[in-house]
Amino acid sequence: MSRLAVELAGIRLQNPVLAASGTFGYGREYAGLVPPARLGAVITKGTSLEPWPGNPPPRTVETAAGMLNSIGLENPGLNHLVEEDLPWLAGQGATVIVNVVGRTIEEYVAVAEVLDRHRGVSGLELNISCPNVDKGGLAFGAAPETAYALVRAVRKRTRLPLLVKLSPNVTDLVRIAQRVREAGADGLSAVNTLVGMAIDLERRRPVLGNVTGGLSGPAIKPVALAAVWRLYQVGLPILGLGGIATWSDAAEFLLAGATAIAVGTATFARPRAMLEIVEGLEGYLACQGIANVSELVGRAHG
Amino acid sequence: MELEQAEILEHREVAPGYRRLVLAAPAIAGRAGPGQFVHLRVGEGPHPLLRRPLSVAGRRGEALTLLYRVVGEGTALLATRRPGERLDLLGPLGRGFTFIDGREPLLVAGGAGVAPLLFLAAEARAAGRKPLVLLGVATAAEVVGEDELAALGIPLEVSTDDGSRGRRGPVTDLLAGRLEGKAIYACGPAAMVRRLKELAPGVPGQVSLEAAMACGVGACRGCACRTAGGYRMVCADGPVFDLGEVVFDE
Ligand SMILES: Cc1cc2nc3c(=O)[nH]c(=O)nc-3n(C[C@H](O)[C@H](O)[C@H](O)COP(=O)(O)OP(=O)(O)OC[C@H]3O[C@@H](n4cnc5c(N)ncnc54)[C@H](O)[C@@H]3O)c2cc1C
Ligand SMILES: Cc1cc2nc3c(=O)[nH]c(=O)nc-3n(C[C@H](O)[C@H](O)[C@H](O)COP(=O)(O)O)c2cc1C
Ligand code: FES
Numbered sequence: 212m213s214r215l216a217v218e219l220a221g222i223r224l225q226n227p228v229l230a231a232s233g234t235f236g237y238g239r240e241y242a243g244l245v246p247p248a249r250l251g252a253v254i255t256k257g258t259s260l261e262p263w264p265g266n267p268p269p270r271t272v273e274t275a276a277g278m279l280n281s282i283g284l285e286n287p288g289l290n291h292l293v294e295e296d297l298p299w300l301a302g303q304g305a306t307v308i309v310n311v312v313g314r315t316i317e318e319y320v321a322v323a324e325v326l327d328r329h330r331g332v333s334g335l336e337l338n339i340s341c342p343n344v345d346k347g348g349l350a351f352g353a354a355p356e357t358a359y360a361l362v363r364a365v366r367k368r369t370r371l372p373l374l375v376k377l378s379p380n381v382t383d384l385v386r387i388a389q390r391v392r393e394a395g396a397d398g399l400s401a402v403n404t405l406v407g408m409a410i411d412l413e414r415r416r417p418v419l420g421n422v423t424g425g426l427s428g429p430a431i432k433p434v435a436l437a438a439v440w441r442l443y444q445v446g447l448p449i450l451g452l453g454g455i456a457t458w459s460d461a462a463e464f465l466l467a468g469a470t471a472i473a474v475g476t477a478t479f480a481r482p483r484a485m486l487e488i489v490e491g492l493e494g495y496l497a498c499q500g501i502a503n504v505s506e507l508v509g510r511a512h513g
Numbered sequence: 514m515e516l517e518q519a520e521i522l523e524h525r526e527v528a529p530g531y532r533r534l535v536l537a538a539p540a541i542a543g544r545a546g547p548g549q550f551v552h553l554r555v556g557e558g559p560h561p562l563l564r565r566p567l568s569v570a571g572r573r574g575e576a577l578t579l580l581y582r583v584v585g586e587g588t589a590l591l592a593t594r595r596p597g598e599r600l601d602l603l604g605p606l607g608r609g610f611t612f613i614d615g616r617e618p619l620l621v622a623g624g625a626g627v628a629p630l631l632f633l634a635a636e637a638r639a640a641g642r643k644p645l646v647l648l649g650v651a652t653a654a655e656v657v658g659e660d661e662l663a664a665l666g667i668p669l670e671v672s673t674d675d676g677s678r679g680r681r682g683p684v685t686d687l688l689a690g691r692l693e694g695k696a697i698y699a700c701g702p703a704a705m706v707r708r709l710k711e712l713a714p715g716v717p718g719q720v721s722l723e724a725a726m727a728c729g730v731g732a733c734r735g736c737a738c739r740t741a742g743g744y745r746m747v748c749a750d751g752p753v754f755d756l757g758e759v760v761f762d763e
Contacts, residue, residue, distance in 0.1 A: 236732035240749070243514045256734070264744055271727050271735035273563045278727060285734040285744065428562055456559070479727045480554065480562055482516060482603065 214496045215489065215504050217251075219471045220398030220448045221372040222334045224251035224306060227504055228461065228489050231452050231475030232257055232310035232336060232376070233282065237296035238303065244482045247305035249489070251471055255292065257312040257338050260321050262288035266343060267420035272409050277428030277454075278476060279407050281343045281421035284312050289322050297331040308334045308374065314346040316364045327369040335371050336450075337362065337396075340378035340403035342425045349403075352378050355390040366395035374450060376400035379431075379438050388445045400450040400473070401438045405431055428476040429454045436467050443468030443509055456484060458491025465504065466511035514606065514730065515540040518599045522576060528657045530583050531625065532592055539575035541604045547633035548609025548721055548753040551579070552729035554601040555591040565591070566726050566748070568629035568700070569605060571661070577602075578632075580657060582625040606729050607752050612637065613696035613717050618644040621709060623684055623701020624655070629721050630700055631658045638665045645670070645691070649684025649705065653677035685712055692716050697756060707761045718756035722747050 215226035230238070230247075232254040238247040247253045265285025272279050292309065300307050309332050313319035319337065326332045339358055341348030351361045362375055375391045377384060379402040388399055404425025409418040417423075435453025442449055451469025455461050456477040464472045477484040496504060519538035527533045541551060552564040565587045571578035583592050594600065610633050612618070618637045620630040627648055637644040649672045650656055656678065662669050670687050671679035680686055684701070685708040697718030699709055706720050724736035724747040731749030738747050739760040745751065 234728070234733060236730075240728070240730045240732035244516055265734060265737060268737045268739070268744075269725050270737055271725050271733070273561060273725075276560070276562060278563060280727070280733070280735055282734045285737070429559065476562070476727075479729075479733065480559075480564065482730075 217505050226251045226489050227471035228485050229473040231473040234475035234478055238300050247303045252306040252308050254308045254310050256286050257284045257310045258286050258292050259312050260289050260318045269420055272418045277426050277430035279424035279426055281419045281424035283343045301331040306333050308336050310336045310338050312338045312347055316361050320364050320368050323365045323369045336374040336376050338376050340376050342406045349378050353381055355387045358387050359390040359394045362391050362394035362396050372397045374398040374400050376403055378403045379434055380406050385441055388442050392447050398448040401442055402435045402453045439469050440467045458488045461488050465507040468509040470508050517541050517602045519602045521596045521598050528655050531657050534579040536577045538577040542572045542575050542577040545569045545605035546609040547636050548629050549605040549607050551602045551604030555587045561587050569632055570628040571632045580628040610698055610719055610753050616696035619695040619697050620646045621699040622648045623705040626700035627658050634667050647684050647687045688712050719753050720756050721752045
């Protein structure tokens, strides 16, 4: 077995470096530069039962060491995923985790049920942490009991490994994670973006069409790392993300307790960042004489 | 789509605030068409984080020309880069202009919007067409591309905001009486494009749009613009759209 192979919440990965939801499309867009089969897995754009149009522009703005986005989960819907994207990803030999969104519990459940029967899907990531939509997303993830109800309902209808993606914009992250665990989740993804905004001085109005957006990139790395550190006590495997740009960032997340990591915003700046991180981790392990990357997980806790 | 470390061959100011950048980028130059763009890292360190989109303004063999206006932090940093240094370039990206048959090209540019149209004008000439370029700028000193167009025998008409050259007023004031039998190819500020749509209803045309971009390749859904068919991505569905399908805010 290779030094980098890991298992995350029951999903076997050839390496612990995944493409973060919403930053890698469905794999096709970057395929010329990043063969999806070389990643641990591709996590798809948030997928809803019906197509969603997304928010009014402008949808992105750069900020110090990061960016804000208010995409609003624009996506072509479940049918498109099943008919076009999953077959293509399967043809590429990619491991696929589908990020799922909905406005209601029923919508999440409906997507999960269809994907449960699909061979091209290795796991689901429930997005209960998107700050850019009124209904769904963070509306479920902000409190322990709404999160519990959603995860419980989905759990009953799928045998697929279930990751639940959490927001750092909550009062008691650990309590929410515990309830998510009790509801039957197999793992946690931490973190989604942090709510932020920017104001245009010429127009004297918010830059983003949706007023606020989600902050991502290097600026949020320390926040994300602390979230992973605290979530480690919950006892579920963790997919760590938020501001990871280099193999050393990735190694910090592993040491803080993440079993695998995902890369989002860094791909926009350096499309091959994920492949560089895979190589960098491999080199680090070889150099330190570590047989498997899982030996690093949580080691910073002493 | 290629990722290329392109050497800067030439980089100089061509008008106040406007710079011409010539790069050795064989892989990208070989494939780029007018209206396509490159997404580039202006610095070498982690800041600024995101790439900046710039239209291809021309190519000769393995050399790629860009023409940009310094407007903010990223372009100001780009302006400090010197010949011999390398720039990290992703491209060519997006869908460019396509010639509309049976009509001579009327190119309408506002400010730095002239960049993709210089490339288009050269290609039109090479294809035996007879392009006319209308350019609107703030003041006479900002007229760029004049020598290149003259060398190709392509006529240029100018309007300025201050009246220091050509007609005083917006470039769209130059359209009157010139639309017959033409196809419009435009790039410039939103106000210009909106006026163009009003003044030239029924004239076939294409416009290159701008939007803030993160990925540049259609993956992030960040660069949405409004069209009659709903939101489309400037980077992947455009940047060139049919003039008839773009929709502006009130
Ligand atoms: C497809 C395309 C082609 C372009 N071609 C050219 C060209 O050939 N010549 C040229 O001078 N300019 C061109 N632009 C505009 C150019 O990208 C911006 O002027 C530039 O990104 C400004 O960066 P900045 O850091 O200097 O400005 P800042 O205002 O500091 O930029 C902050 C952020 O806003 C974004 N931004 C600001 N203005 C624009 C804009 N007008 N369009 C898109 N993003 C913007 C930047 O990319 C950056 O992420 C093009 C834009 C697009 C979308
Ligand atoms: C443009 C953009 C789109 C995103 N879309 C989604 C999404 O659809 N679903 C989701 O769970 N997270 C989404 N995210 C959040 C990322 O997956 C990730 O959690 C966050 O950006 C932090 O990681 P980063 O700093 O490496 O980008 C998006 C982020 C960005 C920047
Ligand atoms: S910039 Fe990402 S979709 Fe256009």
